[in-house]
Amino acid sequence: MRKQLSIAILFFLVAVSQVVLAGDPVYPVSAIPDSLRANAHVVRRLDEGTVKINDLTDTRFVFHWVVTVLDETGADAAKLGFGYDKLREIRSISGALYDADGKLLKRLKQSDIRDISAVGDGSLMSDSRAKLHQFYYNVYPYTVEYTIELRYNTLNVIPDWHVQENIYMAVEKSKLTVIYPENYELRYRSYLYESKPVITTEKGNKTITWELNQLPARKYEVYPVELYQRTPTIFLAPTDFEMGNYKGKMTTWKDFGNFIYQLNAGRDVLPDNIKAKVHELVDGISSRQEKIRVLYKFLQQNNRYISIQLGIGGWQTFDAASVAANGYGDCKALSNYMMALLKEAGIKSNCVLVKAGKGEHTLPEDFPSSQFNHMILCVPGEKDTTWLECTSNTLPAGYLSQFTDNRPVLLVDAQDSKLIHTPVYGMDCNEQIRHVNAVIDSAGNIDIKSTTIYSGLRQDDLHERLHSLSQEKQLEILRKGLNLSSYDISNYHCTELNTPIPSIEEKLDIKGNNYATVTGKRIFLVPNILTRGGVKLEPDATRKSDIKIDFAYRDVDSVTITLPAGYKPESLPAPVTVTAKFGSYNAAVSIKGNTLSYIRKVEGKAGIFPAADYPELVKFYATMLRADRSRLVLVKE
Known part of the structure; x- marks a missing residue:
């Protein structure tokens, strides 16, 4: 739009x-x-x-x-x-x-x-x-x-x-x-x-x-x-x-949706060759969800997003036959085309107007007006709803990213246009699960092998990089996020996994110089190698805005470090457990023989919190900041 x-x-x-x-x-x-x-x-x-x-x-x-x-x-x-x-x-x-x-x-x-x-x-x-x-x-x-x-x-x-x-x-x-x-x-x-x-x-x-x-x-x-x-x-x-020659009303969301429907009515007619292709692809499939997936894949493989804005084209879609012939369309044209493909397969769907963009989660729901800039597709089902981002050639069927998740949207229908809500991806969806195996020598150098699974909204940025940037550019961004002073990345590989909620497995091998500080017979070591989160927030007694946390998430780190022979622990960080309105944080270190184990778990909640809760947020983040950087001391026996 x-x-x-x-x-x-x-x-x-x-x-x-x-x-x-x-x-x-x-x-x-x-x-x-x-x-x-x-x-x-x-x-x-x-x-x-x-x-x-x-x-x-x-x-x-x-x-x-x-x-x-x-x-x-x-x-x-x-x-x-x-x-x-x-x-x-x-x-x-x-x-x-x-x-x-x-x-x-x-x-x-x-x-x-x-x-x-x-x-x-x-x-x-x-x-x-x-x-x-x-x-x-x-x-x-x-x-x-x-x-x-x-x-x-x-x-x-x-x-x-x-x-x-x-x-x-x-x-x-x-x-x-x-x-x-x-x-x-x-x-x-x-x-x-x-x-x-x-x-x-x-x-x-x-x-x-x-x-x-x-x-x-x-x-x-x-x-x-x-x-x-x-x-x-x-x-x-x-x-x-x-x-143009179209008249409408905007007094209610239903009025506005009806105008959009009438503006685009009759533009979902497929050419005969595409109708035949639809039946070739799905007639032997019994699962409704699999039909949706197959047709969405067909759309992604044969069409690309290009913006077309001519006259009232910012509002009115190019017809399905044009998209089929040309292999491209804007958000309206591709959503309308996908709707036509599903219709031919006997599956009803609806175009949906959305205010897209990261963090754009609200609009005045009690004030019908033109507040949208994008269109996606909604496929209602008896038990659940499938959402399709038709401008993407890479997203899996049924998944909306931070671009359109968790917000009111206008479903466009012939009789019942109305505001509905896009999916909210909760804590169980948005995870970063990391396993690190490392070896430290007596000079403080470290050899790291890390495997991380990013899922849901936690994989969005990485997904975008994998599909738009060269390996060199990906590594450049990765290096900026590593809390290591001197290191070489010897292996970096990502695999997109076939999971209901999209996820990416990242494998990373790093050789770091002087990771631990060696002073005399002591080694000073931060056991949290790769996931030092926490943000330093400044106190503000006059804060005005409520606090908006866009999405919930969970981070779990399991770190195993093989220590140099001949050292024993002199001091270990105390376990840290914090529970607040905004989430929870747990971290603990243990050593058995020359093997160190570090477990860290963070759960962050989403929502709108009153401005009066800001001091608690400052304290919560300060605790994480300190704990993530806590050092232990090893002494040579």
Whole structure:
């Protein structure tokens, strides 16, 4: 699906009221209150504009903003980038650059604006383009000002109002005004906006205005909830809307799903040769699940993902016959094609709209709107549901990765479109089970043989590397994660296992120099060789955000180390056992003869925890950090 306003290239998703520039505005940095400089890298001095809805095929936008960049970290906020296509027109752009004293340095020239194709490497056909500009100025602080006017010939999306685009942005003044016909219903949903909007009616139009002033930047906080749950945000959406020759409603999720269904109805007809191929592949198979697996494999082996965005193609799929003939399609086209393959085999399935991306686990479920950027396939069953990521040529049937797991999604159906939830992969799915056998000599050098099984979400990143990077690049990433000072990797091999939840076996042989510290007749040794986790978290008595842990996991390490002859233990780390709201940690060391055994087990829980629990999280992580790096001492007999 096409993202709202092509937000991948939209640096400023702001809604602001129309301002006519008169003369040279002055925005001296000295006028910014000290309260807004704290924790800030950029200050939005002014953010005003209008959204004017004339009818379902004519909406006008004027965005005007003034941003002061305090340092290099905030420099991206000084860039302009807006997308356009057959549904969206950029009518005008103006801008200016000011120094720290507010002195005008330069005005934007139309010849300075870059006009580029907004097509990525995965796109084949698209009418999407973008206009980009930046002043390339790096004498901090400085100020930029832009005004842009746009026209949309559809009302399927109204930009949301995000007062703060990131936590490092302070805001002096931000204002959103929407003007629309009195007989039209504009829908909105407020987050953390404590005032009521101002609503007036005049000459057949309603005007609604939101405004916020003097909003300070926020401190960085680890494991935060989504930004819209931390800073003031207004979500906006239409009721009735029109796109091309198609009309729809968005008042309920069912309405929106019905529109998507009608937009794509009749596009799942397969050519005769593919129908015959379906029957050739599955007619002799009795298991429904095996039929799904076989047809999904056929899709993966014969088709590839390429984005196609022409006209309303960001919403409407290319038909199944086109995918069959060309061997490619975007997320909609491939999901629709897979649905057609299953339909021919007598298996019902549904296309599903999803807000994809790691960590994108929530959306305002009580506010139906276009909040999605991707499509997958759902195959309902009597006892369970099979999910298919049709853009992947490598994922096994039935598995969704961190890209689309554990989130509300919109199932598209002829009669019963509704929000459902993608699978949650729990602790038993997301494991890292590691066995290490090592030998240490009297000089402190170590010879390591490790076998690790990664499963579920714990194998996602490794799976991606195996299928997209060379062996050399894989080793480069692996080396960055090893807590060894001097070593050589003599063997590295990964095997994808045929398990219900995807898993990968990694075999690793390492020769390390001076792993243990030898001082006189003593050897100092960290028994946790390869899995030193733990994160040092700074205490924060003023934490605001709730704590969001995305997924549960389990790590189990079994380490056996053969010690050099003639040494005995002088001191061993005490066993560590900790249980907290966030999980548990256990580690213990024992020595029998010249064989050391180290067992470590960590279980991490997922969920949303109140901000008041943050001190317990700091303590829990600090305990793991210390225990993972505990040393034992051997002394020569």
